[in-house]
Amino acid sequence: MISCMGKVLRVDLTAGTTAVEKIPDEVYEAVLSGKGLGAWYLYKNIPAGADPLGPDNILGFCSGALTGTGAFMTGRWTVVCKSPLTGGWGDANCGGIFAPAIKQCGYDAIFISGISDKPVYLFCDNKGAEIRDASEYWGLDAVEAEDRLRKDCSGKKIPRIAVIGQSGENLSRISGICNEGGRIAARSGVGAVMGSKRLKAVVLAGSKPIKCADPEAVKAISRELGRKVNKMFVPKGIGGSLALGGIGMGMAPSLPLDGSLTSLIFREWGTPSNTPMAIMSGDGPLKNWGAGPSEVGGMRMALAYNPDKINKIEEAKYHCYSCPLGCGGRVDLSQVAYSEFYETHKPEYETIQAFGALIVSRDLNAVLYINELLNRAGMDTISAGNTVAWAIECYENGILTKEQTDGLELTWGNYEAVIELVRKMIAREGFGNDLADGVKRAAAKYGGEEYAMHVGGQEPGMHDTRNDPQLGIHMVAEPAPGKHTIGMAIQYGAMSLCDICSWAPPATMHAKAEDLEPTETMAMISKANACYSMLFDGIGGCYYAEMMGVHMYKTIEYINAAAGWNYDGDHYMEIGARIQTIRQMFNVKHGYAPSDVKLPDRMQGKPALRTGPLKGVTLKNKEQVAMHWKAFGWDEKTGEPLPETVEKLGINRLMEM
Numbered sequence: 001m002i003s004c005m006g007k008v009l010r011v012d013l014t015a016g017t018t019a020v021e022k023i024p025d026e027v028y029e030a031v032l033s034g035k036g037l038g039a040w041y042l043y044k045n046i047p048a049g050a051d052p053l054g055p056d057n058i059l060g061f062c063s064g065a066l067t068g069t070g071a072f073m074t075g076r077w078t079v080v081c082k083s084p085l086t087g088g089w090g091d092a093n094c095g096g097i098f099a100p101a102i103k104q105c106g107y108d109a110i111f112i113s114g115i116s117d118k119p120v121y122l123f124c125d126n127k128g129a130e131i132r133d134a135s136e137y138w139g140l141d142a143v144e145a146e147d148r149l150r151k152d153c154s155g156k157k158i159p160r161i162a163v164i165g166q167s168g169e170n171l172s173r174i175s176g177i178c179n180e181g182g183r184i185a186a187r188s189g190v191g192a193v194m195g196s197k198r199l200k201a202v203v204l205a206g207s208k209p210i211k212c213a214d215p216e217a218v219k220a221i222s223r224e225l226g227r228k229v230n231k232m233f234v235p236k237g238i239g240g241s242l243a244l245g246g247i248g249m250g251m252a253p254s255l256p257l258d259g260s261l262t263s264l265i266f267r268e269w270g271t272p273s274n275t276p277m278a279i280m281s282g283d284g285p286l287k288n289w290g291a292g293p294s295e296v297g298g299m300r301m302a303l304a305y306n307p308d309k310i311n312k313i314e315e316a317k318y319h320c321y322s323c324p325l326g327c328g329g330r331v332d333l334s335q336v337a338y339s340e341f342y343e344t345h346k347p348e349y350e351t352i353q354a355f356g357a358l359i360v361s362r363d364l365n366a367v368l369y370i371n372e373l374l375n376r377a378g379m380d381t382i383s384a385g386n387t388v389a390w391a392i393e394c395y396e397n398g399i400l401t402k403e404q405t406d407g408l409e410l411t412w413g414n415y416e417a418v419i420e421l422v423r424k425m426i427a428r429e430g431f432g433n434d435l436a437d438g439v440k441r442a443a444a445k446y447g448g449e450e451y452a453m454h455v456g457g458q459e460p461g462m463h464d465t466r467n468d469p470q471l472g473i474h475m476v477a478e479p480a481p482g483k484h485t486i487g488m489a490i491q492y493g494a495m496s497l498c499d500i501c502s503w504a505p506p507a508t509m510h511a512k513a514e515d516l517e518p519t520e521t522m523a524m525i526s527k528a529n530a531c532y533s534m535l536f537d538g539i540g541g542c543y544y545a546e547m548m549g550v551h552m553y554k555t556i557e558y559i560n561a562a563a564g565w566n567y568d569g570d571h572y573m574e575i576g577a578r579i580q581t582i583r584q585m586f587n588v589k590h591g592y593a594p595s596d597v598k599l600p601d602r603m604q605g606k607p608a609l610r611t612g613p614l615k616g617v618t619l620k621n622k623e624q625v626a627m628h629w630k631a632f633g634w635d636e637k638t639g640e641p642l643p644e645t646v647e648k649l650g651i652n653r654l655m656e657m
């Protein structure tokens with residue numbers, strides 16, 4: 001594939017060696033790069049039963065097949081490994097400028113196994129790769145370590161750095177890997193895998209060219225997309241009205257939205273735009289997934305997180321590599337009296353919700369401060385927020401005592417106690433030590449399992465499955481369960497996948513009640529969502545480009561132009577199905593049984609909520625997941641890919657390469 005480098009770097013930290021491996025072209029044809037390449041490599045090379053924190057686990061840093069070709073919004077880097085949080089497939093991704101830096105060193109991915117006997121970092125440039133001593137950086141938070149390494153390693157080229165903070169070093173199973181001052185690839189416990197290898201950072205300073213089959217065609221597609229994005233205009237100061245939009249969306253959660261609307265909202269506010277809508281519509285989980293809006297303050301809660309408040313303290317906007325949208329920003333923290341930091345990244349919606357309405361706090365400053373604490377430590381805000389919410393509910397119900405919480409009054413909305421608890425989780429101190437490995441393990445020790453929101457061991461993203469049963473399917477059926485980024489009804493409405501894929505059903509406006517029935521159409525929609533999501537992960541694409549829809553973001557045209565191919569949407573959706581099937585096979589190989597993964601009762605509406613837009617909703621999630629598996633050609637009882645499906649997708653032959 002012309003747009004890929006054709007090689008990966010293999011590092012063995014036990015032996016202290018590095019080697020370059022050529023990847024057959026057929027592999028790129030079958031799974032592209034990014035998560036697809038990672039799935040192929042890890043399935044082949046991690047032995048069944050390997051300890052996720054042991055030397056046999058492989059940590060992969062993967063760039064996308066379109067990264068660096070001029071295609072917009074393809075600068076996401078993906079980390080892959082066996083997850084220490086779930087024991088199954090693990091991955092996380094992040095924006096920034098690290099993804100093209102992998103390719104500029106001459107590789108599509110860097111795969112790291114073994115365990116070093118002392119802290120090290122990996123340095124790569126045009127000349128090759130070197131394992132260097134990292135003793136002086138070990139113990140620093142992710143931002144400090146990145147700053148120091150950038151200064152110490154700067155030559156002709158400013159290096160791009162992926163690094164762990166204290167949480168990864170401390171093997172917290174909810175830790176991630178950071179770049180660009182604390183932006184984090186957060187999920188699956190990828191940071192703990194890096195910490196277990198005593199690998200503090202990967203520092204990249206290459207400048208090799210990245211090829212593209214038809215750069216003019218790619219430029220033309222990007223020009224057109226840039227024109228559309230720049231034409232958009234949104235009046236200032238209307239963030240609060242998004243809460244009213246939320247009420248409307250609560251009535252029709254799968255309302256087909258034009259992708260341009262999504263892009264416009266994200267360009268103006270970034271993901272914080274979602275918070276007021278989520279609180280009022282039933283999309284955002286409230287009070288540890290256990291309440292309707294009126295029980296957490298309703299509109300008062302929604303307006304506490306009016307995204308205009310964040311825009312007012314925004315110091316600068318920023319873009320990931322090759323992105324015309326620029327949903328990121330730096331915000332001022334100097335006015336927050338208890339903060340030792342001057343600024344933080346604009347918090348994502350997920351973080352705001354996890355430390356806002358989920359714990360019944362209306363304090364935006366606390367969210368901003370916790371955001372910076374967790375970003376620097378490299379801890380996943382979604383997992384941490386769900387775990388803290390469990391602790392509060394246990395405390396309120398007498399399952400946890402003040403002695404057990406080290407004297408912290410863990411009551412709803414007590415953000416001061418939550419800040420202290422977060423500090424303890426980062427330092428692995430006292431009660432915080434027991435929460436630093438996520439909610440499943442904390443509940444196994446203290447009880448309160450009914451309040452522990454996790455799917456197959458991973459804490460769920462901040463979108464309520466009762467509001468969107470489609471999302472409920474993906475939360476369970478996704479090989480890295482609990483993720484919110486694989487598919488939603490509203491996203492399907494925006495994407496128009498039926499216009500590129502012959503078997504993808506058209507999106508329709510329909511009421512929530514219809515979504516509750518397990519139907520073949522619903523299963524084909526969830527299959528299409530998952531396949532398109534995998535395709536995007538293969539090219540290094542951003543989720544918000546996915547949400548723009550195929551008429552605005554020309555995915556198929558981009559791949560054909562960059563790779564010099566001439567395939568149609570069906571072909572590319574089959575690549576997505578292949579990637580997803582290999583990830584599912586990884587779980588089966590490692591004994592992480594898909595049929596053991598379930599939504600917690602509360603997330604299924606058992607019992608149903610008694611107030612709000614989700615009042616009375618109970619899912620038929622188990623039946624829906626079975627139909628999703630069947631649509632993929634996987635066993636509908638066990639979720640294991642059927643031999644004929646594996647054969648049809650050519651996976652057996654692929655694994656012999």
Ligand code: SF4
Nearest residue numbers: 095320323326327542
């Ligand atoms: S939309 Fe946001 S996250 Fe996506 S590539 Fe652009 S700046 Fe990065």
